[in-house]
Amino acid sequence: MTVILTPVLGDGTTAAERVRRRWRRARWTVLVLAVFALVVAVLAVSRPETSATPYAPDSTSPDGSRAVAQVLRRQGVDVRHVRTVDAAVRAAGPGTTLLVTPAPLLTDDQAAALAKVPADLVLLAPGGTLLDLATDGSVGLAVVPAGGARGPACDVPAAQAAGVVELDAALELLDGAATGCYPARDGVALAQKRADGRTVTAVGDPALVRNADVTTQGNAALALHLLGAHERLVWLVPDPFDASTGGGVDAQAGVLPPWAGIVALWALLCALVAAVWRSRRLGPLVAEDLPVVVPAAEATRGRGRLYRRARARGHAAAALRAASADRMAGRLGVPRTADATTLADAVVRATSRDPQEIAGLLYGPPPADDAALAALARRLDELESEVHRQ
Structure with missing residues (x-):
């Protein structure tokens, strides 16, 4: 009787069982x-609709400026929030206002690009380079800023409309080309200079746009008058990683979103x-020669313990079946290149056992537990003994 057998996988398991085992791992x-x-x-x-970036027009934190930005929008001002110098230079054309929030990391080239825009400039707590370039050296930073509430004491319309404010006098006038407002000792809180058809306004204290301080005295009125002078306001909060210099967009700019x-x-x-x-994994096993001679029985027991520890019953059963099949094939004169059906038919003829039983012993599913594995080993030994008695 001929039995048609399906070749068994190397460890004696089916493809579905291998997939399940790999999925569990x-x-x-x-x-x-x-x-x-x-x-x-x-x-x-x-x-997110809001952020926590200081001085950003979408920030609701105490250091943010969403309150001023929202009021400006309600008054019809188009507030455009930008994060790079390139974007600010492109957007700040004639008839617009460019607000530059505190930017201590601006490079000299970036400061020069911002100082040359044709828009009206409002600089909040500017760095010395930007302040010097934008006002042509007419305004500098005060050595010791003076705090407290004070009146405008100048004819700048925005300061006259705001009245008393509470801002630090962090600027100083270096010549008579600029107008100073809110004086205290040798400093002023606001300095303004008109030249080349535009107005440059520097405010030494950025508190007038902060959510936490905007309602103090006339800070809000001053901020709204300075920033709402035109229908379009470009609000620059420089990204600390921005390296653009206003000279155009380079080949890598704009490739990635913010x-x-x-x-x-x-x-x-x-x-x-x-x-x-995953670094604790040692990777795949590498075969190498043992540095000492190990007795075969000891190597066999060690391999068996490894199989037991890993619960690799399928691999153990496959090893037992392969060894038995190899020995019986040699006894029966079946070549090693013969397929499973040829070997099974030879064993059936030698033992007169049921073909289905022989197929189950040699090519059946892996045992479910240790007891089934022991029973399989015993039955393979009995089958092999019957073959050798022929």
Whole structure:
């Protein structure tokens, strides 16, 4: 009787069982990667309506400026929030106002680009280079700013409309080309200079636009008059990583969206955590010669203990079946290149056993537990003894 057998996998398991076993090993890795992908997707597509960036027109924090920006929008002013010098230079044309919030990291080239825009400039707590370039050296930084509430004491319309404000006098006039307002000792809180068809206004204390201080004295009125002079306001809050200089967009600018940096940092953090988590794995086994001679019985017992510890019953059963099949094939004169059906038919003829029983012993499913594995070894030994008695 001929039995048609399906070749068995190397460890004596079916393809479905291998897939399930691999899924059990990899499911936590897949779960971590899925969570990581979900977080990256959320960060990529979600954009909060507000931020916590100081002086940003969408920030509701005490250091933010959303209150002033919202009032300006209600008054019909088009407030455009930009983060780079290139964007500010492109947007700040004639008939607009460019607000430059505190930017201690501006380079000299960036300061020069901002100082040359044709728009009216409002500088909040400017650095010395930007202040010097924008006012042609007429205004400098005071050595010791003086605080307190004070009146305008000048004819600047915005200061006259605001009245008393509470701002630090952090500027000083270096010549008579600029007008100073809100004086205190040797300094002023506001300095304004008109030249080349535009107005440059420097305010030494940025408190007039902060949410926490805008309602103090006439700070709000001063901010609204200075920033609402034109229908369009370009609000620059420089990105600390911005390296543009207003000379045009280079080949790499604009390739990535603004949130790409945050997503990249999050991805790097996740990659580092995954690397630490998986670094404990030793990788695939590498075969090498033993440095000493190990008795065969000891090597066999050691291999058996490894199989037991790993619960690799399928591999143990496959090893037992392969060894028995090889010995019986040699006894029966079946070549090693013969297929499973040829060997099974030869064993059936030699033992007169049921073909289905022979197929189950030599090519059946892996044992479910240790008892089944022991029973399989005993039955293979009995079958092999019957073959050798022929």
